[in-house]
Amino acid sequence: MPKTASNPIELGTRAADFILPDARGVLHKLSDFDGTPALLVAFISNRCPFVQLIRNDLAAFAREYEAKGLRVIAINSNDAEAHPEESLAAVGHEAEAIGYTFPYLKDEAQGVAKAYGAACTPDLFLFDGARKLAYHGQFDDARPGNGKPVTGKDLRAATDAVLAGARPALEQTPSIGCNIKWTAGNEPSWFSNAA
Helix, strand or coil, X not given: CCCEECCCCCCCCECCCCEEECCCCCEEEHHHHCCCCEEEEEECCCCCHHHHHHHHHHXXXXXXXHCCCEEEEEEECCCCCCCHHHCHHHHHHHHHHHCCXXXXXXXXXXXXXXXXXXXXXXXXXXXXXXXXXXXXXXCCCCCCCCCCCCCCHXXXXXXXXHHCCCCCCCCCCCCEEEECCCCCCCCCCCCCCCC
């Protein structure tokens, strides 16, 4: 199955602002999460096998860590015209079916994915309280078909560090998944059809 790795993004990079809708039409923006010690921005998909493998555990992780002070936002940036299962309505159905307790937003114009440098799903960006990038790596080393258990151990370790006021390990394994499905003519410079 084709796979794409997350782009290398410099740690310390500030979170890009956004204003995006959820399926109920509520707009969410970065400043809604001011004052929280950690923020996870997760670019995910409804259709990608890499996300489907971890989505229930991601939902459980969010419930557990939101009680500790983490806030989570998921963003779907895939082209919904070519892939109707990625539409705003489908995002709402997915959030309800999986039990996401966090906002799951639609980036229809794909500008937020570009601003973050998101390349794949899942693509996980963990920011500290100053909204500086502290972790940009994998959920864990489980992949479709590799038989490894889904634990979220890499993201858990990074989140534990940020919530304790420490830095996560500098050596971070990139996330791997499906490439973001860009609309024709909207592909960023880092996009490759081979991925």
